Amino acid sequence: MQIYFSCSITGGRQDQPIxxxxxxxxQARGHxxxxxxxADAQMEPPEAQLDAAAVYARDVNWxxxxxxxxxxxxxxxxxxxxxxxxxxxxxxxxxCCYQAGRKVSKMITGNPNPAVMVRAYRTxxxxxxxxxxxxxxxx
Amino acid sequence: MQIYFSCSITGGRQDQPIxxxxxxxxQARGHxxxxxxxADAQMEPPEAQLDAAAVYARDVNWxxxxxxxxxxxxxxxxxxxxxxxxxxxxxxxxxCCYQAGRKVSKMITGNPNPAVMVRAYRTxxxxxxxxxxxxxxxx
Numbered sequence: 305m306q307i308y309f310s311c312s313i314t315g316g317r318q319d320q321p322i323x324x325x326x327x328x329x330x331q332a333r334g335h336x337x338x339x340x341x342x343a344d345a346q347m348e349p350p351e352a353q354l355d356a357a358a359v360y361a362r363d364v365n366w367x368x369x370x371x372x373x374x375x376x377x378x379x380x381x382x383x384x385x386x387x388x389x390x391x392x393x394x395x396x397x398x399x400c401c402y403q404a405g406r407k408v409s410k411m412i413t414g415n416p417n418p419a420v421m422v423r424a425y426r427t428x429x430x431x432x433x434x435x436x437x438x439x440x441x442x443x
Numbered sequence: 444m445q446i447y448f449s450c451s452i453t454g455g456r457q458d459q460p461i462x463x464x465x466x467x468x469x470q471a472r473g474h475x476x477x478x479x480x481x482a483d484a485q486m487e488p489p490e491a492q493l494d495a496a497a498v499y500a501r502d503v504n505w506x507x508x509x510x511x512x513x514x515x516x517x518x519x520x521x522x523x524x525x526x527x528x529x530x531x532x533x534x535x536x537x538x539c540c541y542q543a544g545r546k547v548s549k550m551i552t553g554n555p556n557p558a559v560m561v562r563a564y565r566t567x568x569x570x571x572x573x574x575x576x577x578x579x580x581x582x
Contacts, residue, residue: 312519313548314519314546314547314548314549315519315548316519351549354549355553356549356552356553357553357555358553359549359550359553360549360550360553360554360555361553361555363550377521379519380451380453380454380455380518380519380520380521381519381520381521381524381548382516382519382520382521382523382524382527382547382548382550382551383524383548383549383550383551384521384524385520385521385522385523385524385525385526385527385528386524386525386527386528386548386550386551387524387528387550388521388524388525388528389524389525389526389527389528389529389532390528390532393528393529393532407453408453408521409452409453409454409520409521409522409525410453410490410493410495410498410499410522411498411499411502411521411522411525411526412521412522412525413495414494414495414496414497414498414499414500415499416496416499416500
């Protein structure tokens with residue numbers, strides 16, 4: 305299926321290695337990830353050079369044409385929060401995962417929507433297990 | 444009118460003084476700001492002690508019962524991004540303001556919705572002028 309992977313760009317890139325692990329895992333299982341380029345250490349073309357309106361239109365279209373959204377929420381990000389609410393308003397299943405010990409907004413961790421799964425992970429391997437559990441639930 | 448003021452809590456509090464200036468300005472003009480306590484330097488009761496589900500339910504209800512949303516987006520925040528999308532999905536007018544020079548997500552600055560106003564300010568006084576221009580436009 306097409307899965308939108310949502311991660312921090314402007315908010316900070318310190319968690320980029322786990323973004324890449326999750327996207328590679330999804331692709332290895334045969335899923336299409338339109339945002340795969342945003343999980344790369346070197347974004348090509350650099351997002352900073354793209355017009356804001358073009359990025360907004362591209363990303364909203366990718367959310368709307370996806371069947372699920374997986375967000376890595378360890379690093380605060382306006383864009384990720386926005387995309388989670390957008391996916392939810394479209395009735396899509398959403399996974400929000402984050403490194404155990406990070407402080408995450410209660411607007412994420414307190415969401416009662418049963419279509420929104422929120423999980424902490426301790427290791428990259430556990431993050432991938434959580435992704436698989438989410439995919440198994442919605443598949 | 445009732446105005447939801449949206450600001451970073453978990454994401455970082457370094458911009459708290461401007462949050463307080465904006466809320467005080469709104470209250471001085473006779474508006475109700477249910478989130479006023481979140482703009483204070485000392486949040487009472489401390490948000491950290493509140494249950495996540497209770498915070499989510501409270502804040503979503505406050506958004507839904509407000510007539511407009513004003514977000515200060517200088518500091519990345521999942522909750523603020525989430526609330527902007529929620530307000531937008533409800534057809535509410537939204538102002539996103541930030542300190543000139545800060546890097547702000549293109550999911551904020553690239554939004555083409557005419558009901559969403561995005562403005563940078565150089566001084567606190569200019570931020571308040573932007574707030575007044577927004578209120579004049581929707582009033």
